[in-house]
Amino acid sequence: xxxxxxxxxxxxxxxxxxxxxxxxxxxxxxxxxxxxxxxxxxxxxxxxxxxxxxxxxxxxxxxxxxxxxxxxxxxxxxxxxxxxxxxxxxxxxxxxxxxxxxxxxxxxxxxxxxxxxxxxxx
Numbered sequence: 001x002x003x004x005x006x007x008x009x010x011x012x013x014x015x016x017x018x019x020x021x022x023x024x025x026x027x028x029x030x031x032x033x034x035x036x037x038x039x040x041x042x043x044x045x046x047x048x049x050x051x052x053x054x055x056x057x058x059x060x061x062x063x064x065x066x067x068x069x070x071x072x073x074x075x076x077x078x079x080x081x082x083x084x085x086x087x088x089x090x091x092x093x094x095x096x097x098x099x100x101x102x103x104x105x106x107x108x109x110x111x112x113x114x115x116x117x118x119x120x121x122x
Contacts, residue, residue, distance in 0.1 A: 015121070017088045023048065024094065025084040025119050027059070028068035030101075032085055039101050040085075043093030052081040054118035062111065072115060086119055 017023050024045065029036040032047075040047070056079035062069040070082065089098070094114075098104075102112035 017048075021088050021090050022094055023119070024087045024089050024098065025051070025053070025082075025117060026087060027070065027082050027084050030085070036101060039097050040087050040089075043087075043089050043097035045087035045089040045093060048086045048088045049121045050084070051086050051119040051121045052083050054081070054120050056080050057082055057117075069111075084119060086121070 026040065028034065030039060031037065058071040058076045058079050059068045059082065060071065061067075071079075103110050104112050104114065
């Protein structure tokens with residue numbers, strides 16, 4: 001998930017990545033201690049901070065697989081903020097290691113899609 005990062009001040013202050021980089025909010029198997037954490041290093045990602053989504057979302061198991069999926073329908077009854085690890089990643093890393101892991105297909109034709117969400121930094 002692509003991330004707009006901000007602090008939790010009033011008003012929130014936006015934080016931008018270095019030129020040629022993006023922030024990625026990782027959850028599930030890409031977080032520290034989980035099975036796909038190594039993909040962050042393969043993609044050139046550097047841990048920026050921890051945080052949580054500003055909006056509420058639902059996590060669920062995708063089909064019979066053993067990995068989590070995030071539903072962007074924040075109105076679902078079991079929605080909550082999602083705890084994330086935020087990585088600063090070169091654009092080439094996003095289009096390389098991360099897209100390969102997720103099976104990203106441009107144009108939203110795959111299971112995974114890149115979506116920009118607001119993340120509150122901790």
